[in-house]
Amino acid sequence: MKTSSEKPDFDSLLGGDVKIPQSVSIKPFIRARMDEIEALTQLIETPSNNILLKQKFPKHMRRRAMSQNVKRIPKRLREHHIDMREKSGIREVPIKRPRRKYRRRPQNLLSDYNRRQKEFIWLETHIWHAKRFHMVEKWGYKLADFPNDKSYRACYRATTKHCLIQDISFYCCIELSGLLNDILEGMEKHTSSECGLTFCSKYIQSGKTEGHVTFFKSGRYPYGAIGEINYIWQPCSQISETDTLVLWLWCHPSYYSEILEELIKSYGLDQNEENQNLDFMEEDDTKTVEDIKLEIKNIPFGKCPTYHSRINSVKMVLLKDTLNCFRLTGPLSQALLTSCFKEIDLSKRTVCDWSMQFKDKIDIFKKQLLFWEKMKNITHPGQLPPNLVFGLLAVDPRLTMPHHKNKAVGNISDFSCQSLHSIEEGLSYSPIWSSKVRDEVSASKLSTQRLNELRSEKLIPGIEVELNNENINNFPAVPCLFIHRPGTHMDGKPTGYSSGWDIIVPAGYGQPVWLGLVMHGGRAGGLKETASISREAGILYQHPDTAAGKLEDEHRKNELTKIFFRIPPAKRPNYIKLGFPTPFNCPWNILIRDWTDGEHESFFVLRNIKQLICLKNKLMKIRNKLSFEPTMTSALVGVMITLKGKGSLDNNAYICIPTKSDLETLKADPDFSGPVEEKHRDVFKENRKSALEDHQKLLRKLTRKRRKERKQVEKVNECSKSDEIISEHSEIMKRLWLPECTTIKEYDCRTVVGFVTNGDFSFTNAKSSGVGYICLKGLLALFQLLEEFEKNRYVLVRNHNSNQYRFAAINIIC
């Protein structure tokens, strides 16, 4: 054999023919075996699998968390273990989270806060709110939804008797500047003079008041609405053709990007790349806490994105998140405002800071102070000229904050002072319009630490000392802008309900101003309060013809559907039996299609103010003729619905036209509560039953199959898995519970004309009431019917969970 000849078995001493040498020279010996040795050492030093030392411990020495924590291993063996671990490349545990005490150090905390704001931006008062409110992620922000404490009624009471405060800094500001004609030219396509005052109004151009306008997609009026925006012009006494004017647009974040897109298109704007902001990017070691707080915001001004027009003089700067805005609602907002902000008399100010450059405007500031004194004598914001804009130079509110929370009720020294009829020139002037001033004010904000140091230096601390201080005029100043909001003027609602003020302050002062307002007795509210106020006041928002409104509807529908299917089937309301095919949304498209016989699918909300007034007058005096020819069949009209007697009103309730017999019965019996919808036949009941049975049969079959397979081969076949089948079945069941709605107008025994979008019990009416829309054609049909029943001008409404129709009064919102 070949192998035996190559591998000699015996050495010469034993009779073999191989001679073993007397000595071995190590070097050549090792060299010959180098490869093997290397391979062996490699294997020892780097174990291929992670069988570590710890697994070789005797049982009594093993500890559960050894693999997590080295310190569980006896100390004498630990070194070896660490060595082994390093060599095998296994990492111990995910990176250790720093201990709480370390995380809570101000510096680390701040950087962590900034990191957490990357996805959803926080308002400056976020931490205050996060402790006390339910927070929601909406429109790119983390916003306060509703307070944690039991406060629904308290918040309503605040709006009627005291003052409700809301942080609405999420409203986005866009600054447009340029020649008047250039700005107006671009805006003309986006607005319509039929909807009320537009940018062309000379009265609003003076900057004395704030304007409101509905923004449309370029040239698409009446379709293509985007949303409502508020705007203020920078005040100037004489508007000339060659002056550069500045305009601030305030819009809701849900349609901010849409508006931005439209503006860029219609002005031909280009973004300035690589602008001067490099100077600000320089990393500074001497950053204060206040600087880090504002790090992620577009402050200083140079960081704001800037756009220049290719065509004309228009320039756009996005001031999003660089200004704070607070909303005060309620009669005491007057008292709250005047007690929270202490004015600074510029003529007596001796400190050299940014305010020095406004010394030449001293007359205007004096006028403002005079007006401020008058304001203190007014008990209700509803007594002031509507939409007034007022600028004030105020002391940093932290310096004049009371020690304990108290309620500002206002003290009137001179009641004989009458309401102010008109707005004087110059009241709206404010240094806040200057970007340099804003930057300087934000940068020179006293840190809390410094403030406390200053306080501790005082012999007798307290607000009284500060207020009597002669130096109050030399305290750090904040330019503020107050914008008046007139209340509602709906019939049947208290005049001036929801009136109040909006406060605009520069970045960095959000928290101090907010605390000041809270300490003076304001009641904080969230987004839920916005909805309830607008319902109480009869204001429509998030119109269904805007993209933002549609998105919100869709979102709400999905959420409610999810909740509905979480309820066990036996406990769910059967909407097929109730004859309510759309309990979670308002199918405007279907409604319009039904009313226009399939002519129109798209619709718009009627905003033509003259036509709305005509419709309103017609409803009031039903016998009169309608003074315009209604041709827009695809229009929706905003209405307020107030139930006649008892009953509740929910979102998505149907608004129906009563039949003649209904109104006749009501005429005969004023206590008649309304007709009842017949129970519909549940056509899908059998289908649901059989689908469920089939499904269960199939599942059982699959289970048997799996069991069989497990016995035979130990491995479950892919095809017998039931996850997909279950999800498919749940989809089928969902469709059988809530079948898709194809027609709505004549679905029930009464003709549907519209839906309620925001309905609930209303404290102002002491009845259920809500706002919604009805289609114009339906409204005209209603008018025709009501002409005979002048005294009983009611519609019928029905909630999703009931088959009782109830009579309700109707009011057109304009």
Next chain:
Amino acid sequence: MEEDTSKVPQSTNTKHYYKRQHYKSDSDHILRKRIPPRDIRGPNDFYITNNSNFKGQLAQCIKALDKGESEIVLCGSGAAVPRAINLALQLEDKYSGSYSLDVHTSTIHLVDDLESISNTHESRSQTRCNSCVKIRVYKINE
């Protein structure tokens, strides 16, 4: 349009006019009434409105008086004046002998804003007067 809107429109002072016609909205303006000027409301002030239930208002006043208040004030303006008087008389009737009435009449100046609805017209405001009554119901000291 008027230059100085702070003044009362001349026509109101001089000429005879039909009150209802003058203050209506027209095709270019919407009339928005402002809130009437009023004092800070104390716990014993009752502002009487025609919208509330009369019996409810009466019950409120009786409750306050039964609680031992030495005086309450009923304020009514314009159309609510008769109701305020009626209420006060009812109270006097109920508490004859122990409470007495003290009536003050005055005139308040109300402001209406005429909001223009088209860019060509200017918004303006106008004042009008309204009578109001303040009735003090107070305890007679014996």
